[in-house]
Amino acid sequence: MKKYLFLFSALVIGFVTLNVLSGFSPLQTKKPWTVPDAFKNKKNAVASDAASIAAGKELWSTHCKSCHGAKGLGDGSKAAQLKTEPGDFSKADTQSQSDGSMFYKISEGRDDMPSFKKKIPEQEDIWNLVNFMRTLKK
Amino acid sequence: MKNSNINNTWLSGSLCLVFLLLMVSTQLSAQGDSTAASTAKAAPVAPKPVKNTFQSVWIIDNQTVMVPVKGTFEMDIMHRFGVMTHGYQDLYGFFAPSNIRLGVDYAPIKNLYVGIGLTKTDMLWDGSVKYAFLKQTPRKYPVSVTYYGNMAIDSRKDADNSLFKYGSQRFSFFNQLIIARKISDKLSVQVAPSISHQNSVPGYYTGDTSNLKVFKEMKFDHFALAVSARYKVTTVTSLLFNYDQPLTRHATNNPNPNLSLGLEFNTSNHSFQLFVTNYSLLSPQRNNLYNTNSPFDYTNSVTGQKVHGGQFLIGFNITRLWNY
Structure with a gap:
């Protein structure tokens, strides 16, 4: 169970990090x-x-x-x-x-x-x- | 125009409104009049015309006094469902045969608008011209005046000439003078006398062979008066009112008046109008000449039978504007 919880947490953190780095970050930088x-x-x-x-x-x-x-x-x-x-x-x-x-x-x-x-x-x-x-x- | 009492009442009411529009010289409050803003800083600035008397070129079935700025291209989609009198049977007209008009307009020079459109009923093509030659200006002109005219061609196929003996019979014309006043930031009113002309009317011979006469069911020309108003509920939402009164009396087939009420929603590029109306033909001359739906009860002048009014239908107008 702990293994799945760890995997799930890693996926969520990875997804959020990717979004912050790729999807959200350009909006924060104003041209x-x-x-x-x-x-x-x-x-x-x-x-x-x-x-x-x-x-x-x-x-x-x-x-x-x-x-x-x-x-x-x-x-x-x-x-x-x-x-x-x-x-x-x-x-x-x-x-x-x-x-x-x-x-x-x-x-x-x-x-x-x-x-x-x-x-x-x-x-x-x-x-x-x-x-x-x-x-x-x- | 089957009930003369109603006609007289509305006619006198309409004429009073024309008089009021022309005579009332109430100054507009500064909000809708950009002039006030500029004069606040520099007194000697010449007054400027009032803006946004109406926010669309249409007010339900009539043209408004508005001519968009030079370089504006517009597309119109107009839809009229069936009359609501059949109730659930055709879902209050939504499932009944409907009428549609598609049109485009363009303002090539200041104050001029030209357009072309096609209406489903009788595949009616129309070409129109609209020119604003007077604009309501504080301390100068109490009203705005715009001319609107169109020519329409019934383009139905008629291979055996059973509909039209001559090509000229396909043509009809409409001329209208639109007089409007923005009474306050919220309320705008306009009156619009018009003349519709049809190139052919139904008729038949009467009398004996030695004295043949032609009985024309209708006159070629038909005068009418439209009264319209817009009341702004918010900056982008308005209530619309429109009434059309036939003035000419024909031998038979007298058209009914038209009463319309609706809502208008405006965005930067669009205007949406949703309403109930008696008019279904989407062509001003055809509506004025041939409207059979009546808002009021009346007595049929030929049969003497009482006819129930309330023959309303649901419709909408959508306009899309581009600026070039």
Whole structure:
């Protein structure tokens, strides 16, 4: 009996180790996303008032929520199918980025993250989204 | 249009709504109007058109005032099951013969949408044009106005010309002016007068040989008025309402009005609408001209018999958008 228990434990530990090394580890390493300086320093053209945040929330619900989740925790209904981890927008990693950087990433997209510059053609709306994303900070 | 009292009530109600839409100049609250956000920082910025009066080009069986942004390609899948009146016998219409339309649309330039579609009933091809020439703008235009028109061709095989004597009889046309107002962030209303034209109508000779007359069962042109509304329950879910009132009186075969209620769910690329409606033909001119399902009880003008209404059917619209 002890022999089988040992074998079973070894299999479980081996399986978990393999998963951690192969399957899970790439998600932990984030691919750097370089933002051009022109965008990094771009000033937010829309004041962060209630109207802008509400407009941003509406856009978020339509375009972003299914992957990033209602509160930006990266737990949307489609998140599990993504090859790229959607990230936790409530944390400093995202919130420390400039408005311009967020604007650039929403506009241009990368890998699983689609480009929204055609779907959301007005820059003002992307700024509204940025203003809403600031409210996700914990 | 078999019950004139109902018609008059709805007609006057509809006209009141048109009046209200045009006259009410309530300012939109800032939430749905991006202009408010920009003006918060810089006062002299010119007002911008209101956005998202509707979130789909369809509101059940009618077009909305919306024209998607330039470069948008859309695919439509529309389905109408059978009427629900047979109950379990055909599972409330789900197992009854259904009607389907497949369509594609594209916005080649700003404010213009062109489309083509094929409907199962009578293998009806349609080509459409939609142009938004006025957009509701705070302190400038109280309403949005869009034109929608289409031409449809009945493409059924007719080798012995038993259906159509001339090719032109296969054609029908639809023209509609859509006037809409986003009254608040949640509520949008539109009214849409339309004219449907059929190139041929059934008829027969009356009188004796010395004085032959042609009796036409219907007129070639048919006027109607559609009233539609959307109420947003959440940012992506809405309640839909639609009512179509025939206005033209024909000698016989008067079409019934249409009442529809439904739900709309929106995602980044899709719009799903699930509803009950009286219309089943998936072509605006055919629905307006030939609808035999009635929401209300009425008296048949020819036989004098009372006919029960409530002839609703379940349907859905799915639209998929791509941006190029």
